[in-house]
Amino acid sequence: MEQYADAARLVERSAVALVRGIPDQPSDDGFFGPASVTWRISGDLSAPVAGLRALLIQALHPLAMAGVDQHSDWRADPVGRLAATSGYLAVTTFGERGSAERAAARVRRIHGHVRGVDAVTGQEYCASDPELLLWVHAALVDSNIVARNLFGSPLTADDADSYIEEMVVAAELVGVPAELVPDSAAALSRYLAFVRPQLQCTPAAKQSTAYLLDPPGLDDEVAEIWQDIREAVLISLPAWAKDSYGYQAPELTVSRRDEIRQALGVLDAVFLGEPGVLEARQRITLRMRAHAGGGPPAQAAAAGTGDRPPGQTAAHASARA
Numbered sequence: 001m002e003q004y005a006d007a008a009r010l011v012e013r014s015a016v017a018l019v020r021g022i023p024d025q026p027s028d029d030g031f032f033g034p035a036s037v038t039w040r041i042s043g044d045l046s047a048p049v050a051g052l053r054a055l056l057i058q059a060l061h062p063l064a065m066a067g068v069d070q071h072s073d074w075r076a077d078p079v080g081r082l083a084a085t086s087g088y089l090a091v092t093t094f095g096e097r098g099s100a101e102r103a104a105a106r107v108r109r110i111h112g113h114v115r116g117v118d119a120v121t122g123q124e125y126c127a128s129d130p131e132l133l134l135w136v137h138a139a140l141v142d143s144n145i146v147a148r149n150l151f152g153s154p155l156t157a158d159d160a161d162s163y164i165e166e167m168v169v170a171a172e173l174v175g176v177p178a179e180l181v182p183d184s185a186a187a188l189s190r191y192l193a194f195v196r197p198q199l200q201c202t203p204a205a206k207q208s209t210a211y212l213l214d215p216p217g218l219d220d221e222v223a224e225i226w227q228d229i230r231e232a233v234l235i236s237l238p239a240w241a242k243d244s245y246g247y248q249a250p251e252l253t254v255s256r257r258d259e260i261r262q263a264l265g266v267l268d269a270v271f272l273g274e275p276g277v278l279e280a281r282q283r284i285t286l287r288m289r290a291h292a293g294g295g296p297p298a299q300a301a302a303a304g305t306g307d308r309p310p311g312q313t314a315a316h317a318s319a320r321a
Contacts, residue, residue, distance in 0.1 A: 010215070010218060161185055234249035
């Protein structure tokens with residue numbers, strides 16, 4: 001653990017990344033838009049649980065973890081990496097199409113240089129491999145649904161399917177062919193089950209996730225809240241992931257769920273106190289309200305209308321209309 005820098009200024013740096021990612025006066029609604037399920041669930045209080053859960057599940061793919069372990073500045077600046085990820089998600093979720101495409105292009109360029117050999121499995125890897133990118137994508141999408149259903153406002157089955165389908169665009173932006181991406185809850189479940197035999201807890205995965213669950217250097221207030229978030233993440237993990245890490249989680253009682261939700265609310269209040277965060281969220285809320293009162297929705301990317309990101313064919317777009 002001493003190899004990792006302290007997680008100082010976690011909330012502050014994450015807030016800056018979010019504010020930068022949400023445009024003030026956008027020229028378009030981006031790839032999702034105010035009518036999308038994606039916009040609606042992005043502001044849920046359960047987001048910190050979803051993000052950490054996704055990282056823990058992503059890390060169980062030895063090749064994906066090897067790329068992060070061998071090529072990133074994760075140990076030297078873990079908070080910077082988390083903030084950069086938050087900023088990218090904000091841009092691709094709420095930003096204009098051009099901004100989202102440029103952010104994704106930068107990620108694709110970086111991935112093109114990330115290649116090597118995993119010391120545990122002996123297998124070669126490249127971060128631009130669509131199979132690895134798809135694993136990272138699927139873990140995040142699944143985690144957003146699971147965390148919200150446990151600790152936020154549960155999604156209906158239809159909304160979950162719509163969200164998964166909308167997020168196909170996010171996978172395409174980083175280079176995954178659309179035909180490979182699960183577009184329903186059933187397809188996502190089948191995909192996760194298919195990949196499971198490839199997963200294992202490598203030393204790098206164990207070390208990095210131990211840091212995430214108990215990061216040193218947090219502000220006292222956030223550090224106390226983090227223990228509730230940590231427990232929420234462990235509760236939310238599927239049994240096979242807990243077994244792989246050797247983690248145990250307590251039973252989720254009604255009272256414990258309420259306590260975790262309260263802790264998430266306090267963390268969100270701390271986050272809202274950072275400069276620009278409230279205003280950025282208000283911009284999104286106003287756009288959603290304006291769209292809800294302005295006639296039938298035109299779900300840009302989710303419905304396959306308008307411009308498409310690189311790799312999305314017209315046939316695929318029309319199939320989603």
